[in-house]
Amino acid sequence: GACCSYRLRNALHPLWQSPLSIPGGSRQSPINIQWRDSVYDPFLKPLKISYDPTTCLHIWNNGYSFLVEFDDSTDRSIIVGGPLENQYRLKQFHFHWGAINEWGSEHTVDSKFYPAELHLVHWNAVVYPSFEEAVMEGNGLAVIGVFLKLGAHHEGLQTLVDALPAVKHKDTVIEFDVFDPSCLIPSCPDYWTYAGSLTTPPLTESVTWIIKKKPIEVDENQLEAFRMLLFTSDGEEEKRMVDNFRPLQPLMNRTVRSSFQ
Numbered sequence: 001g002a003c004c005s006y007r008l009r010n011a012l013h014p015l016w017q018s019p020l021s022i023p024g025g026s027r028q029s030p031i032n033i034q035w036r037d038s039v040y041d042p043f044l045k046p047l048k049i050s051y052d053p054t055t056c057l058h059i060w061n062n063g064y065s066f067l068v069e070f071d072d073s074t075d076r077s078i079i080v081g082g083p084l085e086n087q088y089r090l091k092q093f094h095f096h097w098g099a100i101n102e103w104g105s106e107h108t109v110d111s112k113f114y115p116a117e118l119h120l121v122h123w124n125a126v127v128y129p130s131f132e133e134a135v136m137e138g139n140g141l142a143v144i145g146v147f148l149k150l151g152a153h154h155e156g157l158q159t160l161v162d163a164l165p166a167v168k169h170k171d172t173v174i175e176f177d178v179f180d181p182s183c184l185i186p187s188c189p190d191y192w193t194y195a196g197s198l199t200t201p202p203l204t205e206s207v208t209w210i211i212k213k214k215p216i217e218v219d220e221n222q223l224e225a226f227r228m229l230l231f232t233s234d235g236e237e238e239k240r241m242v243d244n245f246r247p248l249q250p251l252m253n254r255t256v257r258s259s260f261q
Ligand SMILES: Cc1ccc(O)c(S)c1
Pocket: 119, 121, 143, 197, 198, 199, 200
């Protein structure tokens, strides 16, 4: 059935030599969001986002993606509301993208891929003492997903793109000390939400996903800048950092809720 083909695909996918499947994996990510199957939930609150740009620390190429990391030692950059029962602290954001514009996002909408997807990763510091512990708990993380589509130049993203040549190789890092990631989040409040997982190892089922309905627009040069990064360290044979997205996972017994009708 569909399930075993997913398992086979996970096991065979070049980037995710992960265990054949997560033992008892019933809430894996990413998934296809079938718009007509999502259920409007009138009790979903608007998502409140308040980031302090001075909590931004650095950009790091970790060999999977490039992460922009934040000082999460206090509640200065948080999200609250939406489907969340607590407030969650911003830890990092990163992207997933393709070698060409036809694919690259992790989630799909009615089976359509976007060229890239932004993930803003937050953790439940009200209940858990550290990010590492929160990663292991069902309500530990909240990730905002934002689709990127090819279109107009994105001013806010450009400050990030200008810094990427400095983190071309795996395990390089550059200081990046003032950036407000809310400039990367569409002003339209509409989102889908479902219970899922990390899309990179350890693939733990600890994520409340909040996927924005509207994409942001970026231009070709900005997408190409992502594709100039390398999976490989300085001195190794160069492998371009592209197609760093996980294959779609089975919905299993889950409902995707929408904040809009
Ligand atoms: C914590 C974390 C790390 C990497 C990821 O792609 C995601 S989705 C979450």
